[in-house]
Amino acid sequence: MLDLLTTTPSSETIKMLKTVVPIGVGIASAAYFVVKTILDDGYSLDKTIPTVPIRRGDYTHDYEYMENPDAFLKRCEEKYGPVFNCNIRGAPFTVISGAIVREIFTNDDFSFKDAAEDITGSISFTQSIVKSCKDKDAATKVLHEIIRDNVSNQIPLLTPRIVRQMTGVLERDMGNCDRKLVENPMLLILEMVSTAMVDVFMGDELAKNPEVVQTFAWCTYDFGQVIGPQVRASRFTKWFVRMKYIYLFNPLPKHVKVLIRAATPIILQRRKEEEEAVAKGIPYNRPMDILQGLLDDFEKYNFIDIDDVCGFLVVLVLTAIHSTTDSCTNMTFYLAAYPEVVEPLYQEQVEVLDQVAKERELERQEKLKSGEVSSAKDFEGTELDPKNDRDYTANVLKRLEKMDSFIREVMRFRMEKLRLEHMAMKDITLSNGMVITKGKKIIVNVRSVHQDDKLQDGNATEFLPWRFVGKNKASTPSVGYLSFGMGRHACPGRFLAVQELKTVASLMVSRYSKFEFQDPSKTTEALLALIGSNVPTGLYFTSRVPENAPTQAV
Structure with missing residues (x-):
């Protein structure tokens, strides 16, 4: 493989070295160090694992892969095995690939978070803004507990708020339109998702605060830039990226400061109201947000202060909004690419x-008949x-089988062919006898699963x-849906993510x-666009004519 690679550093590499290499280090020595680290293959020490030759003239397999991911991976599977x-x-x-996935x-000895940190430095990036839980395992555990305690179990109660906030953004930014051009649909979706998540995370009052909404949106964008398309092939490059984003130009602290300013008076007001409720001997009506x-579990999570x-x-915003915005935008592009699905979904x-309106009316009649x-008039409020009979509730969204199928198929079809990197935390022997050496990284051939006729029932x-x-359901992981x-280790926030996807698609x-x-x-x-990248084309939106528009109150 080495004879196919040039050993001459590029002008960009030299430029970067001049910027970051300490005075006194010769440029030739620095160039040698960079090339040495790039050429270090870093593969598992098991030499029975075949290595795909790099095409002559290329530096990595990226070029050939990006030309046609399916063709490249299919050829590799057929020639080299799983x-x-x-x-x-x-x-x-x-x-x-395949069954070994x-x-x-x-x-448990394959670690996603350690691979993510090694590749992008994203964990160091996010941990730079928290004071407690500096150990990444402890931080991951706390994040999972927060999501489980405050999100996953509250989806039915959170759904109406998500719908209300997203509807408000659409009414304000779009209104009734006849082939209105939205040049960057991702920004519209980002506004919808961010506004809804401010409500879920910090309450309805702060969802009206433009600065907080923009912080939710743009810290996500900043994060997308950090973990975006940069290639970090060498230890030197990864070190440079960490220095740049974590210590020199970290954009996250400014977003934390915005939340501190906005949250402090809210917290003080809530404490005052709780004290007054206790003094009066009445229950405190706790706000339902993260x-x-x-605050209620401050000691449980070992927090240090409001900062x-x-x-x-x-950190939760980054995990909740980044991939959800990606998926929602992509799903909207699929509505344009496959216009035949719009009417059946509607x-x-x-x-x-x-059906739900009929069931609610029957329930009201039964209560009237029984004398309850x-x-x-007693049903008001x-x-x-009755005014809520046609609201989008968790119950309504749960019954949308075609919508659920559409979302699941979009995610299956759209998912990048190579993804879900993991690192071996010790030497691991696979079922075929091959060994992944401790510290080495694997990546899942999603194509081999998502495009397996047996797993997908054909076609x-x-x-x-x-x-x-x-x-x-779209939120249900399986061997055929990754x-x-x-x-x-399935994503703990998948239930909220799918609920947001269903809400966006339903409103659209x-x-x-x-x-x-x-x-x-x-x-x-457009179908492959990611947050932080340039959206290649805008979308035209055409409103439904009033007589055909739904009458639900949202």
Whole structure:
């Protein structure tokens, strides 16, 4: 492999060295160090694992892979089997394919977070803004507990608030439109998701604070820039990136300061109200948001002060908003790429809302008949208030089987073909006898799973929006669906993420009858767009005519 690589550092490498190499270190020595670290293959020491040759003239496999990921991986699988070495994203990985993929997720000695830290430095980046839990394992545990305690169990109660906030953004920014051009749909989606998450994280009052909403949005964008497309092939480059983003130009502290300023008066007011309730001997009506949960369990999570709490809030924002915005934007692009799905999704909503309204009316009639309530007026302001019959609730979204299938298929079809990096924390022997050496990284060949005809019930290379109707939900991980990982290490925030995806998609198809690409030639590129990257084309939105628009109150 080495004879295919040039040993001459590029002008960009020399430029970078002049910037960061200490005075007294010769440029030739520094160049040698950089080239040496880049050429270090870093693969598992098991020489029975085949290494894919790099195409003549290329430096890594990235160029050939990006030309046609499916063709490249299929050729490698056929020639080298389910396990092979590749230099992807400028770094050495052992690619794991097919049935062996399951072993990555069921073996605790494969670590996703350690691989993420080694590749991007993202954990060091986020831990730079918290005071407690400096150990990454402890921090991960606390984050999972926070999500479990304050999010996953509260989805039914949070859904109406998410719907209300997202609806408000659409009404304000879009209104009724006839083929209105949105040049960057990702920014619209980011505003919707960020506003909803401010409500979930910090309450309705702060969701009205533009500075807080912008902080939620732009700290996510900044994070996307940090973990974005930069290649970090060498130890030197990774060190340089850490120095740049964590210590020199870390954008996160300014976002933490915004939350501290905004949250402090809210916290003081809540403490005052709680003290008054205790003094009067009445229950304190606790706000239902993550901020309140963190304050209530301050000692449980070992927080140090409000700065620490707000630091953790920013970390949670990054995990909650970044990938969700990506997926929601991508899903909207799919509505434009496959216009035939829009009306079936809309009609399903109408049917479900009709059915739920009938069920609620029957429940009201039963209560009136039994004497539990004396008149229809008694339902006003209660759970069974007729004005809420056509609201988008968790119950309504749960019944949208076609919508759920569409989202699951988008995520299956769109997911990058090589993803879900893990690091071996000790020597690990795979079921085929090959060994992944301690400290070496693997990457999952998602193509081998998501495009397996047996796992996908046939036609795996086609986009079939109703593929999963009557089957697993979009938030359910399985051996054939890796969008949220698998096993005990599946994404803990997947339930909230899917609820947001369903909400965005439901609002889109209920309000707009048509989505069109500004530049149809950029369709494929748009379907792969990521937050922090340039969105290749805008979208035209056309509102539904009033007589056909849904009547639900949101």
